[in-house]
Amino acid sequence: xxxxxxxxxxxxxxxxxxxxxxxxxxxxxxxxxxxxxxxxxxxxxxxxxxxxxxxxxxxxxxxxxxxxxxxxxxxxxxxxxxxxxxxxxxxxxxxxxxxxxxxxxxxxxxxxxxxxxxxxxxxxxxxxxxxxxxxxxxxxxxxxxxxxxxxxxxxxxxxxxxxxxxxxxxxxxxxxxxxxxxxxxxxxxxxxxxxxxxxxxxxxxxxxxxxxxxxxxxxxxxxxx
Ligand code: TMP
Numbered sequence: 001x002x003x004x005x006x007x008x009x010x011x012x013x014x015x016x017x018x019x020x021x022x023x024x025x026x027x028x029x030x031x032x033x034x035x036x037x038x039x040x041x042x043x044x045x046x047x048x049x050x051x052x053x054x055x056x057x058x059x060x061x062x063x064x065x066x067x068x069x070x071x072x073x074x075x076x077x078x079x080x081x082x083x084x085x086x087x088x089x090x091x092x093x094x095x096x097x098x099x100x101x102x103x104x105x106x107x108x109x110x111x112x113x114x115x116x117x118x119x120x121x122x123x124x125x126x127x128x129x130x131x132x133x134x135x136x137x138x139x140x141x142x143x144x145x146x147x148x149x150x151x152x153x154x155x156x157x158x159x160x161x162x163x164x165x166x167x168x169x170x171x172x173x174x175x176x177x178x179x180x181x182x183x184x185x186x187x188x189x190x191x192x193x194x195x196x197x198x199x200x201x202x203x204x205x206x207x208x209x210x211x212x213x214x215x216x217x218x219x220x221x222x223x224x225x
Contacts, residue, residue: 008094011217013210014105017143018176019165020150021195022202026143027103029203030210034099039214042093045103046082049089053081061162071117075124078109079131086132099214105137107182112164115178116171139213141206142179143195147172
């Protein structure tokens with residue numbers, strides 16, 4: 001999408017990965033480091049980030065024993081949440097030269113609903129473009145680890161389990177393959193980071209990649225304090 005819409009003053013960075021990859025912990029650390037370095041930073045997540053999108057998140061992640069959410073309805077709910085998030089939060093922040101760190105974005109939809117749920121990727125891409133108005137991340141980091149390791153981490157923390165965590169291991173393997181396929185298709189935007197090692201090592205590698213990348217790409221390196 002070489003449209004004007006894609007031109008922003010800020011930087012849009014997304015973290016992606018299968019369940020239990022440690023994204024949420026890592027994103028908090030990245031935000032702290034970037035704020036300390038003097039950048040204006042927004043940390044957010046999907047589905048979520050606005051009150052409407054957070055309400056949709058609750059619908060999506062809470063299992064209903066009465067009514068199965070169809071893959072199509074799941075995708076459309078996620079995209080509705082994304083549309084609210086992009087319009088009301090992400091684009092305004094980017095126009096204000098902010099470094100936006102987002103826990104999941106469009107690549108999760110392609111990996112979970114496309115590869116995982118077998119929805120047509122071309123349809124998903126077209127609908128996603130409507131939802132985002134063509135906004136794509138400038139940099140995406142996929143925290144990669146074997147599905148069995150990620151799910152075991154999640155199971156050890158039962159309070160953290162949601163409707164999608166409880167999907168079969170086969171489903172999550174398809175999702176992981178999806179992320180790896182997306183990374184192979186867009187190597188300039190997507191970097192894979194091995195998350196199957198101690199969190200501190202993952203944190204150090206991520207910090208080095210992100211801080212260096214932001215320093216090279218932000219038009220105005222520091223916020224005046
Ligand atoms: P998380 O906060 O643990 O990442 O949970 C969000 C869940 O929502 C996770 O199971 C992945 C799922 N999800 C999708 O299926 N598609 C999407 O596009 C997004 C953003 C999340």
